[in-house]
Amino acid sequence: xxxxxxxxxxxxxxxxxxxxxxxxxxxxxxxxxxxxxxxxxxxxxxxxxxxxxxxxxxxxxxxxxxxxxxxxxxxxxxxxxxxxxxxxxxxxxxxxxxxxxxxxxxxxxxxxxxxxxxxxxxxxxxxxxxxxxxxxxxxxxxxxxxxxxxxxxxxxxxxxxxxxxxxxxxxxxxxxxxxxxxxxxxxxxxxxxxxxxxxxxxxxxxxxxxxxxxxxxxxxxxxxxxxxxxxxxxxxxxxxxxxxxxxxxxxxxxxxxxxxxxxxxxxxxxxxxxxxxxxxxxxxxxxxxxxxxxxxxxxxxxxxxxxxxxxxxxxxxxxxxxxxxxxxxxxxxxxxxxxxxxxxxxxxxxxxxxxxxxxxxxxxxxxxxxxxxxxxxxxxxxxxxxxxxxxxxxxxxxxxx
Amino acid sequence: xxxxxxxxxxxxxxxxxxxxxxxxxxxxxxxxxxxxxxxxxxxxxxxxxxxxxxxxxxxxxxxxxxxxxxxxxxxxxxxxxxxxxxxxxxxxxxxxxxxxxxxxxxxxxxxxxxxxxxxxxxxxxxxxxxxxxxxxxxxxxxxxxxxxxxxxxxxxxxxxxxxxxxxxxxxxxxxxxxxxxxxxxxxxxxxxxxxxxxxxxxxxxxxxx
Numbered sequence: 001x002x003x004x005x006x007x008x009x010x011x012x013x014x015x016x017x018x019x020x021x022x023x024x025x026x027x028x029x030x031x032x033x034x035x036x037x038x039x040x041x042x043x044x045x046x047x048x049x050x051x052x053x054x055x056x057x058x059x060x061x062x063x064x065x066x067x068x069x070x071x072x073x074x075x076x077x078x079x080x081x082x083x084x085x086x087x088x089x090x091x092x093x094x095x096x097x098x099x100x101x102x103x104x105x106x107x108x109x110x111x112x113x114x115x116x117x118x119x120x121x122x123x124x125x126x127x128x129x130x131x132x133x134x135x136x137x138x139x140x141x142x143x144x145x146x147x148x149x150x151x152x153x154x155x156x157x158x159x160x161x162x163x164x165x166x167x168x169x170x171x172x173x174x175x176x177x178x179x180x181x182x183x184x185x186x187x188x189x190x191x192x193x194x195x196x197x198x199x200x201x202x203x204x205x206x207x208x209x210x211x212x213x214x215x216x217x218x219x220x221x222x223x224x225x226x227x228x229x230x231x232x233x234x235x236x237x238x239x240x241x242x243x244x245x246x247x248x249x250x251x252x253x254x255x256x257x258x259x260x261x262x263x264x265x266x267x268x269x270x271x272x273x274x275x276x277x278x279x280x281x282x283x284x285x286x287x288x289x290x291x292x293x294x295x296x297x298x299x300x301x302x303x304x305x306x307x308x309x310x311x312x313x314x315x316x317x318x319x320x321x322x323x324x325x326x327x328x329x330x331x332x333x334x335x336x337x338x339x340x341x342x343x344x345x346x347x348x349x350x351x352x353x354x355x356x357x358x359x360x361x362x363x364x365x366x367x368x369x370x371x372x373x374x375x376x377x378x379x380x381x382x383x384x385x386x387x388x389x390x391x392x393x394x395x396x397x398x399x400x401x
Numbered sequence: 402x403x404x405x406x407x408x409x410x411x412x413x414x415x416x417x418x419x420x421x422x423x424x425x426x427x428x429x430x431x432x433x434x435x436x437x438x439x440x441x442x443x444x445x446x447x448x449x450x451x452x453x454x455x456x457x458x459x460x461x462x463x464x465x466x467x468x469x470x471x472x473x474x475x476x477x478x479x480x481x482x483x484x485x486x487x488x489x490x491x492x493x494x495x496x497x498x499x500x501x502x503x504x505x506x507x508x509x510x511x512x513x514x515x516x517x518x519x520x521x522x523x524x525x526x527x528x529x530x531x532x533x534x535x536x537x538x539x540x541x542x543x544x545x546x547x548x549x550x551x552x553x554x555x556x557x558x559x560x561x562x563x564x565x566x567x568x569x570x571x572x573x574x575x576x577x578x579x580x581x582x583x584x585x586x587x588x589x590x591x592x593x594x595x596x597x598x599x600x601x602x603x604x605x606x607x608x609x610x
């Protein structure tokens with residue numbers, strides 16, 4: 001019998017350690033790969049009261065001591081953490097006696113561990129670029145930013161294939177690091193549709209905690225930071241309220257919170273805009289089910305997973321026409337696309353969805369079907385597995401094989 | 402015949418301190434004693450990447466990341482290139498490397514990874530300690546370097562120093578077991594004999610596995 005294809009993933013976050021989008025991404029990708037017959041090992045950072053080794057749905061998860069070495073700043077911490085990750089992973093691979101076929105790294109946060117192990121074990125390395133320093137900072141302004149950018153460039157140079165989650169990111173990454181076309185692969189991010197199935201259908205009493213029965217719910221989920229464009233939504237609030245009675249629910253926190261609260265106060269709309277902060281998963285899923293419209297007003301967005309989650313929860317979406325969001329949503333078919341950084345346009349879309357029931361039903365059903373067809377984790381795992389196989393086919397002809 | 406890779410961040414013509422000349426003299430002597438000797442060092446563009454001088458095989462690696470925020474991040478990103486160079490030697494030598502000898506803290510991360518990956522033991526040779534270089538400095542930056550030194554002492558099969566004074570310092574600061582540390586001084590007549598002795602004791606048995 002042919003040996004099972006096996007991959008070792010490197011990620012700095014894996015549940016229950018959740019900092020951003022990489023954690024759920026690697027979690028669902030690993031589980032779906034395991035389901036499709038790939039042997040998956042995940043090497044990640046430790047987390048309080050979590051075992052250093054466990055098996056989750058067939059995925060072997062190793063958590064390494066990530067604070068063993070002191071560090072003067074975040075970037076140095078990352079490299080010092082990689083030192084330990086690489087050491088632990090080297091011992092694991094050694095113990096497994098050559099059973100790993102490919103290494104798969106997620107972002108620069110695990111770059112040095114992945115690059116070193118590629119050469120030490122002479123196995124192909126793949127990388128998924130979730131975000132870039134030059135995109136996050138809108139340019140490179142300090143030595144730290146330049147160093148991170150160069151580390152990202154080095155990682156994509158060493159990688160056999162570079163996976164991006166949207167066409168937008170493919171072209172962004174090609175531009176940022178000057179990569180050849182045939183090195184880049186687009187595999188979308190996924191969303192787990194089933195997680196909304198277990199939410200009860202009668203959410204009336206839950207809803208009553210957040211809004212009056214006659215108020216429509218407009219939902220924002222995201223960090224309260226500039227690039228997410230939350231201030232654009234806040235500026236759109238009075239324009240929406242001119243036309244329709246609604247309650248704006250803002251989930252998440254960030255450095256802009258005080259500033260946003262002040263704007264709301266100055267408009268005397270405290271009773272219409274509710275900042276609920278960070279909420280647990282159950283509450284979030286219910287809110288997404290309750291929302292009459294979900295808004296993603298980002299100014300920079302490599303992918304836009306929140307929009308997909310809303311679509312999976314059958315909540316109609318209004319997004320800004322930028323980055324990955326432009327690809328996820330088709331105007332007037334699966335949602336409304338507003339001009340970025342434009343409160344009037346955003347308000348127009350929100351109002352249209354809230355007032356036009358036929359339009360609302362049409363786009364939410366299309367959106368749900370689209371999510372099922374394109375953003376299903378099992379299909380994404382299949383695509384990823386095919387990339388591994390392609391790489392291994394090429395690798396088998398190299399002198400490393 | 403024994404096969405050894407020496408890691409040093411300085412090697413002629415790159416001279417930062419006295420380590421450079423020491424490694425040069427040592428590696429030439431080792432070759433004369435029929436030890437196949439490789440030196441992996443930093444490439445500062447005064448030389449080619451690969452050369453052989455008096456039988457010593459030298460591989461020089463360059464920084465893949467140029468914008469850095471200090472010596473520490475420069476070193477931490479340079480280590481993967483040291484690993485690459487050492488792995489190339491390892492595979493070309495049919496996976497028969499008996500020992501790695503790493504000088505000071507810079508390339509300890511690479512030595513540790515290679516030990517865990519290939520079961521190749523390493524000797525950590527101490528020229529100086531962070532505690533002495535930056536006396537009384539306990540900033541997170543100094544502590545990072547000290548933690549790499551500590552990891553080096555912990556993972557090393559043997560530690561070699563040039564004086565009793567240094568041996569006492571290491572035992573005092575890092576609580577390294579006395580027996581793990583050996584004095585190998587270039588100012589004594591038994592210098593190369595002592596080097597070969599510690600090499601043999603650290604590499605012991607690996608070829609016969």
